[in-house]
Amino acid sequence: MTDTAHPDTAHSDTHRFESVPAVRESLAKVDYLADEGIAGIVYLADRLGKPVLVEGPAGTGKTQLAKSVAEISGARLIRLQCYEGLDESKALYEWNYKKQLLRIQAERNDGATWADVEDDIFSDEFLLTRPLLEAIRAEEPVVLLIDEVDRVEVETEALLLEILSDYQVSIPELGTVTARQVPLVFLTSNNTRELSEALKRRCLFLHVDYPDLEREREIVMAKVPGITQNLADQVSRIVRSIRQLELKKAPSVSETLDWARTLLLLGVEQVDAATAVGTANILLKYQSDITKATKELEQDASLGGEAAAGAGKPWQRNA
Amino acid sequence: MPDAPHPAAGNGAADGSANGNGAATGGGAAEAGITAGRHGQHAGAGSASGTEGRRAGPDAERPVAATTLDDATSRLTEAGAGQALTELLSGFIVELRTAGLPVSLTENLDAMQAIQHIPVGDRSAFKYALGATLVKNAAHWRVFETVFEVYFSLRGREYALTDEQAAAMADLDELLSEMQSDQQGEQQGAGGVGDSMTPEELAEMLMKALAQGNEAMLKALARQAVRRYAGMEPGRPVGGTYYLYRTLRNLDLDGVMDKLMQQAREQAPEPLTPFEERLERDEYESRVDQLRKEIEAEIRRRLVADRGVEAMARTLRKPLPEDVDFMHASREEMASLRKAIYPLTRKLAVRLARKRRHGRKGPLDFRSTVRHSLSTGGVPIEPRFRYPRPSKPEIFVVADISGSVAAFARFTLHLVYAISNQFSKVRAFVFIDGIDEVTRLFEGTEDIGEAVHRVNTEADVIWVDGHSDYGHAFEVFWQRYGKDVGPKTTVLLLGDARNNYHATQSWVVKEMQHRARHVYWLNPEPRSYWDTGDSIIGEYATHCDGVFECRNLRQLERFVDHLV
Numbered sequence: 001m002t003d004t005a006h007p008d009t010a011h012s013d014t015h016r017f018e019s020v021p022a023v024r025e026s027l028a029k030v031d032y033l034a035d036e037g038i039a040g041i042v043y044l045a046d047r048l049g050k051p052v053l054v055e056g057p058a059g060t061g062k063t064q065l066a067k068s069v070a071e072i073s074g075a076r077l078i079r080l081q082c083y084e085g086l087d088e089s090k091a092l093y094e095w096n097y098k099k100q101l102l103r104i105q106a107e108r109n110d111g112a113t114w115a116d117v118e119d120d121i122f123s124d125e126f127l128l129t130r131p132l133l134e135a136i137r138a139e140e141p142v143v144l145l146i147d148e149v150d151r152v153e154v155e156t157e158a159l160l161l162e163i164l165s166d167y168q169v170s171i172p173e174l175g176t177v178t179a180r181q182v183p184l185v186f187l188t189s190n191n192t193r194e195l196s197e198a199l200k201r202r203c204l205f206l207h208v209d210y211p212d213l214e215r216e217r218e219i220v221m222a223k224v225p226g227i228t229q230n231l232a233d234q235v236s237r238i239v240r241s242i243r244q245l246e247l248k249k250a251p252s253v254s255e256t257l258d259w260a261r262t263l264l265l266l267g268v269e270q271v272d273a274a275t276a277v278g279t280a281n282i283l284l285k286y287q288s289d290i291t292k293a294t295k296e297l298e299q300d301a302s303l304g305g306e307a308a309a310g311a312g313k314p315w316q317r318n319a
Numbered sequence: 320m321p322d323a324p325h326p327a328a329g330n331g332a333a334d335g336s337a338n339g340n341g342a343a344t345g346g347g348a349a350e351a352g353i354t355a356g357r358h359g360q361h362a363g364a365g366s367a368s369g370t371e372g373r374r375a376g377p378d379a380e381r382p383v384a385a386t387t388l389d390d391a392t393s394r395l396t397e398a399g400a401g402q403a404l405t406e407l408l409s410g411f412i413v414e415l416r417t418a419g420l421p422v423s424l425t426e427n428l429d430a431m432q433a434i435q436h437i438p439v440g441d442r443s444a445f446k447y448a449l450g451a452t453l454v455k456n457a458a459h460w461r462v463f464e465t466v467f468e469v470y471f472s473l474r475g476r477e478y479a480l481t482d483e484q485a486a487a488m489a490d491l492d493e494l495l496s497e498m499q500s501d502q503q504g505e506q507q508g509a510g511g512v513g514d515s516m517t518p519e520e521l522a523e524m525l526m527k528a529l530a531q532g533n534e535a536m537l538k539a540l541a542r543q544a545v546r547r548y549a550g551m552e553p554g555r556p557v558g559g560t561y562y563l564y565r566t567l568r569n570l571d572l573d574g575v576m577d578k579l580m581q582q583a584r585e586q587a588p589e590p591l592t593p594f595e596e597r598l599e600r601d602e603y604e605s606r607v608d609q610l611r612k613e614i615e616a617e618i619r620r621r622l623v624a625d626r627g628v629e630a631m632a633r634t635l636r637k638p639l640p641e642d643v644d645f646m647h648a649s650r651e652e653m654a655s656l657r658k659a660i661y662p663l664t665r666k667l668a669v670r671l672a673r674k675r676r677h678g679r680k681g682p683l684d685f686r687s688t689v690r691h692s693l694s695t696g697g698v699p700i701e702p703r704f705r706y707p708r709p710s711k712p713e714i715f716v717v718a719d720i721s722g723s724v725a726a727f728a729r730f731t732l733h734l735v736y737a738i739s740n741q742f743s744k745v746r747a748f749v750f751i752d753g754i755d756e757v758t759r760l761f762e763g764t765e766d767i768g769e770a771v772h773r774v775n776t777e778a779d780v781i782w783v784d785g786h787s788d789y790g791h792a793f794e795v796f797w798q799r800y801g802k803d804v805g806p807k808t809t810v811l812l813l814g815d816a817r818n819n820y821h822a823t824q825s826w827v828v829k830e831m832q833h834r835a836r837h838v839y840w841l842n843p844e845p846r847s848y849w850d851t852g853d854s855i856i857g858e859y860a861t862h863c864d865g866v867f868e869c870r871n872l873r874q875l876e877r878f879v880d881h882l883v
Contacts, residue, residue: 040447047436097690193665200455207457241601273594
């Protein structure tokens with residue numbers, strides 16, 4: 001590492017966000033309701049010029065966070081979807097060998113010298129940029145999203161390290177490409193495996209969990225147009241109760257939203273046990289989970305025989 | 320997704336939360352006031368152990384740390400936070416490390432940098448800034464939170480202990496009179512509240528606060544309850560749990576819960592359906608839970624004030640999830656262990672499936688060959704091959720489920736279940752003195768709880784008396800299933816090898832090793848107990864490819880790492 005100056009210092013005057021509440025407000029404007037922790041860490045990531053590693057159960061808005069941040073900061077979103085077997089040529093860059101081959105063929109007839117050809121075929125023209133290099137070379141502000149980073153093998157993680165700590169890519173034939181602006185980097189992980197220490201050390205860590213009752217209600221209100229306060233409240237309460245059961249896969253926020261939309265379409269105003277059980281397959285994706293939840297929700301039904309007869313009662317809120 | 324911007328709804332929600340936030344920080348700003356003042360003595364203690372921590376770190380890094388820390392300090396002083404904060408922070412980090420969190424030097428510096436960008440008064444932002452830079456594993460968050468509460472719990476007016484009486488009283492008075500004006504003088508007139516309240520009145524206030532979910536009220540009441548019921552005296556060598564117990568006993572939260580439910584039933588215009596009742600109960604439970612947390616926090620604050628930060632941090636230290644002993648895990652710890660197993664089995668799957676890459680050739684990789692031929696002007700001098708497909712390993716898990724390893728066995732069964740989700744060919748066997756195959760029990764169900772239950776009730780594992788007999792179990796295993804062990808098979812033996820002085824039949828393990836790819840033994844006993852009494856692990860060990868002490872997740876992980 002010859003370049004000791006951290007890119008951050010050169011760009012210290014171009015921060016995207018004013019303050020933590022400002023982040024929160026502008027995220028809310030694009031319908032992403034961040035809690036204090038999320039907004040605080042996005043703000044810090046911008047100030048410190050560090051990547052954010054977002055971890056948490058599936059469907060809690062990890063990817064959406066990156067998209068929303070790109071939207072509010074007017075940046076272009078560059079996305080790298082990780083999968084098993086991802087390698088350098090698909091993540092960083094690749095030489096366009098077909099074009100190189102053509103060039104060599106063409107040069108052969110002209111009788112060009114060795115040096116000419118070599119300089120030629122390893123120039124920018126023959127370089128295919130992949131998402132990581134593209135984010136580094138971008139002139140305009142970008143948000144780089146490295147999605148589901150836990151899917152790549154441990155060895156492939158090493159590819160990311162240079163970018164994450166120094167915002168540069170070394171190409172042996174060309175030299176080092178340094179970022180023109182510090183991209184805001186988000187890595188998401190579903191925690192299917194432990195990420196390497198080296199990777200974690202370079203990132204700010206953000207654990208996104210299922211939202212609490214109030215926040216989930218607000219999310220439902222914001223994302224499902226036309227829903228009543230009352231229905232949103234019931235939906236989030238029922239989902240909270242279901243999450244407390246020991247399930248294979250607890251309902252995620254996106255499933256809550258799907259469920260709320262379904263109820264709205266069905267014209268349900270009061271969610272009773274029968275409705276909840278009837279539409280449980282939207283919230284839960286395993287048959288064993290559905291059976292369990294159904295059993296739990298209908299528990300004691302035998303005790304309240306006369307109560308069960310009058311289904312669809314106004315559902316009393318206490319506040 | 321119908322993301323149609325809904326400005327009205329979105330903004331409304333934002334405004335609401337912003338207001339709530341504002342109110343919270345109003346108190347928070349005062350409370351956080353992370354100033355040195357009254358914490359001189361604790362900060363001093365912090366720096367003393369700070370030296371200790373640095374001694375523990377790598378020698379080469381020490382000077383760097385010193386200069387950079389000074390650097391950070393000077394900048395912090397400019398920011399008005401003061402030297403004491405830096406020292407408190409380094410004491411904090413030492414405590415995190417002692418608790419087992421792997422905080423590196425870089426992360427330490429990141430934390431220092433991060434807090435400069437945070438408004439000094441914002442306590443929760445301060446907490447998240449430290450959390451994001453220092454804690455890189457969600458399972459460690461609880462330990463972090465505890466240490467944080469101890470180190471930064473005494474800041475500011477709200478928690479100030481000198482004029483605490485006055486301040487707390489003022490808060491409570493305010494709230495109480497507010498409530499009374501709300502309720503139109505249903506109680507006695509204002510004044511004469513606070514300490515002069517009778518226990519009945521306190522209980523009534525508590526009911527109301529819980530019924531309304533009034534957070535500020537709950538906080539004030541928690542403080543009042545601790546002062547009244549915990550009977551805390553300075554210097555008394557009793558743990559926090561004792562005070563917690565005393566406070567909760569007097570509050571009788573279960574009774575309160577029943578009353579709340581009763582009230583909810585009465586208030587409903589029509590009888591509640593079981594479903595509605597359950598939702599109500601969940602709501603109240605979460606509020607009661609919050610109250611309990613407030614009480615715990617209050618007791619912790621008072622203990623910290625009494626005994627000092629260092630001592631409290633030591634007493635409250637909890638093991639990290641990966642250090643929890645399988646044999647002595649509580650229910651709650653067991654639940655978190657179960658969650659942690661899944662990433663580990665995935666890793667295990669990857670490790671076991673991996674073939675040595677060099678030396679093995681698959682079919683020609685045309686694309687790669689052409690690609691590499693460029694360096695030789697398009698002449699394919701060096702052909703490239705695809706790697707062979709990773710083979711599918713077969714795993715035989717043979718687990719002792721006798722009483723001596725009962726806790727471990729329960730964990731083992733979860734492990735087996737998790738493994739069988741990752742691999743296509745897993746066969747599970749359990750034994751005490753007889754042995755039985757239980758693969759079918761795991762295959763038939765998606766509910767692990769049910770599978771474990773069925774193993775414990777249906778498996779035929781008792782031959783004579785239900786005391787472990789490894790020798791007999793192994794012998795029968797070999798007779799019945801020995802022919803299925805082949806060169807692709809990895810055998811995992813789980814147990815403490817306490818054989819009740821029966822014959823060892825260690826030739827079975829020897830035969831297994833000959834025929835199988837690997838034989839590993841995981842022993843849940845501490846290494847120092849091995850080969851004492853009726854433990855004959857040493858005799859089996861000579862025929863295994865490896866014997867591992869496996870008492871917690873960290874050791875299990877080490878085993879998985881070893882498999883490379």
